[in-house]
Amino acid sequence: MASQYNRWYHPYEINEKYKKRVAYFCMEYGIHQALKIYSGGLGFLAGSHMRSAFELRQNMIGIGMLWKYGYYDQERNEDQTMRPHFQQKFYIYLEDSGITVRVLVNDHPVLVKALVLKPEIFGTVPMYFLTTDIPDNDHLARTITHRLYDPEPRTRIAQSIVLGIGGAKVVEALGGTEIYHMNEGHALPLAFKLFEDFGKLDEIRKRLVFTTHTPEKAGNEEHEIHLLHNMSFFNGATLEEARELTGMHGHMFSHTLAALRLAKVANGVSQLHGEVAREMWYENEGVCEIKAITNAQNFSFWADKELWQAQERDDNASLDRRKRELKRELFAEVANQTGKLFRTDVLTVVWARRFAAYKRADLLLRDMQRFVEFVSNKEMPVQVIWAGKPYPFDYNAIAVFNKLVKVSQQLDNVAVLTGYEIELSRKLKQGCDIWLNTPRRPREASGTSGMTASMNGGVNVSVLDGWIPEYARNGENSFVLPVADVSKPDEVQDDQDYNNLMKLFEKEIVPVYYHNHERWLHITKQSMRDVVPQFEANRMAHEYYDLLFNS
Template sequence: MTVYNKWYHPYEINEKYQKRVAYFSMEFGIHQALKTYSGGLGFLAGSHMRSAHDLRQNMIGIGILWKYGYYDQTRNDDQTMRVQFQKKYYTYLEDSGIMVTVNVNGHPVKVKALVLRPEVFGTVPMYFLTTNIEENDHLARTITFHLYDREPSTRIAQSIVLGIAGAKVVEELGGADLYHMNEGHALPLAFYLHEKFGNAEEVRKRVVFTTHTPEKAGNEVHDIHLLNKMSFFNNTSLEEARRMTGMHGNFFDYTLAALRIARIANGVSQLHGQVARDMWYENEGVCEIKAITNAQNARFWMDNTMRQALERDDTQALVQRKADMKQDLFEIVADQTGKLFRKDVLTVVWARRFAAYKRADLLVHDIERFFEMISNKSQPVQVIWAGKPYPFDEGAVSVFNSLVHLSHQRKNFAVLTGYEIGLSRKLKQGADIWLNTPRRPREASGTSGMTAAMNGAVNLSVLDGWLPEFARHGENSYVLPVVDTNLPDSMQDEIDHKNLMNILEKEVIPTYYKDRVKWMNVVKQSMRDVMPFFDSDRMAHQYYEQMY
């Protein structure tokens, strides 16, 4: 049996991908059974690890093993959302034999690395770090309890574990040529590398950075003195950390620091790359920001029967398979809500994180018009919502619960809980329309629409994130006209809502019911256009080509 305590891959490395890359991410969406993710960032990282394996790349993944995962989304008696934290157990993660020590707030903390072997889920070798071991006291053990813990000092400690302990684990494995930070959470690794190599230029040669969000909440900022006290900068002095990052005030911006430390960075769609450059280029010392559009692993996400039917251009087989997949989804709807949905009815799905800018409730902006639309007896519509708000975001939870209460008024309107990989796949396979309503240009990529298109769901979306690179209105998707982003948010919402309802009522619904040939042409064109460019094999190759 191979022992994974040295840099090892169970395949011959492809000569195009020889450089040794360690990929650091706070979350990885590898499989429904491995609860180390919250949403899109994790799904993206998981697809990257799968494609890196399939392309035989010389890469490993470094993440954290969360004792309670993100959280379990369940229901109260009135069907509203309840947050539950339940311990997770994984017999397939193995002790790599590697244990390292980091300093957190003046205390030594032991960190153990557990390995996910490539043959388990078809990824590159992945190392999940945990402090929940008997060598640590209770407080140290809690560092790796909760993904995105709400306590700032714990979040800082988690970055220290991911960045510094992760870098030490990579050294134990034999070292890497390059360190890829997927978001700024692993930033302490740069200060560890600085201590090892002695100057910022040597660090810069070895670090690349991906920024995923133009949202303020996604770009962490902390008091620089608290970071210093907690050993975020490892053994690098505060003065030297300031010099490296150009941070001269009391606050330390992870993203800006990463952009000054890295050799090169990227946004995750062509539009987001431009937005990121507009956001950050006004600051001195920022590295070049490219754009590599996110993608998802088709071998994992795409239904094989749909793929084969598309290859044969067998319209009837596509229609039949879509009906079967809708029925599979509707079994979940019935189980959770007691409602029976119909396979012959146009089904609209909105499913993603309940962040405010994603506007989960845009479709019900005019509730009377919405109810009138879904109650049309000759051209009925079924609507499903799903998604996990951040558990301590009261506004997002309130929106989720308000939709639950509204859904009690109609039998063809459902809100599902438990939005993880398994349910995500069922929703994409069962949807006719995949609805995406972010406030432009705040969606960096939005990869759920890619995997929906792979499964015969047609995107109905704001022209944001990846969509400008894909969508052609009425040919492979339906797209809302671009709204002036200088308008107040309330006016943008009003205009987007009217455009959304007009497209649904005048184009989508009539086409689905009255022009099935055109509808199926849109479905097939969407499936053809999403492949192969939005398959993560292309993305994983581009990272080697453009970043590494």
């Protein structure tokens, strides 16, 4: 292949504002439907970042993992409930970079090959994807890069070693970088590669920045420190050196806390999440400054151009017409999967995202009789669509998904879709009237799916969490639930949010949609106008340079 991909190379002249070299490390990227190496929001966010870095001509590259089986394919059993399926993926457009590096896992040498995604393929900065599934490795080593978020803890640790240390060595082979950006703590072993190279904490901090994405305990990984040491997570550093560097003197090792102590600066992913992260972590000694850079999504990739142009012209007739066309495209998928024929003149509510307990996919079903009456009103009917991928080994989340399937089988205007990947996500965001967001506040760090829904005329109905407080004007560009009492038990919060949500739907949203079309179109257009540029990824990519990389 062309020798330029054996060194730091961009097919454009670097913008002077973004000349500092940055290597961006992430465990998943949602770049294109055809490249199935992502699970959900973290990947969608990282993919948009790589696209906007390309559009702004930034001096950045992406480092990720090439997952042989992806996350999983979401399929159905005979009764329509969910079945995870793992199938090998092939990508002939990924090319051998000519770079293979060596890492240690359990003191065992493992070879890591880097494949390159050229910028012209999907419109990203150059990206290097790491695989251990090569003939020179033994069987166990080859399986390290098989499954994104493997359920086996030792495999997850090995994946972090490959991404962090292997990725750092690939960057070194490309000519090095000035800044290493860890998007979440999965790549933490790269800090110990920097310790090997430079020997001092101050030298690590000069080069390392960190983004934390979740206030959820499950998202902030911890492992037993001796297990990490035995598996070579610390890259040859002694246990005493690792403890001294990170301030971890107990039995368990927190990846997020270590990253916050090793980085020069970090950020949360919304203004509210920045506050929550500071409350979570500032009580610990040695933690770096935690700023806030609100997540965003790439407009040129996600927005329907015809719909957007109608909004710019303030052309209600064209906006209506295009929205109905997009609804037809979504409803063709509904018909294909479920055999149900949805109507373009009916208010369509979509809940679609990763299935996790705190996101409360089934909040609408808290009172089943009320829900049935809500969707079955003959004068003002409502169609509801759910979609999303639970973690394939989170059986409680899969049970919620299957519960929704069973409910949908009893109602003609309720559907649950499988295959929630980029293209289905696009159809849902472009075809919805309402984008429903129901996490327990303040546990949603950002929640970027609502941004891309807004870009496509979907009106957010949401808890006041994540990015929503920075965007929402209730009744103007969205509808927002009153803040529930977070001091109360979850059940009480759920009751409060449910009652407020149904009151909002029954008394305001549904009547406005059916009886005040001018106002509905005003809210739709405001939802689009207010989301760009503030929640567009070019703004975000600029702020990362301004607030993190150049700080």
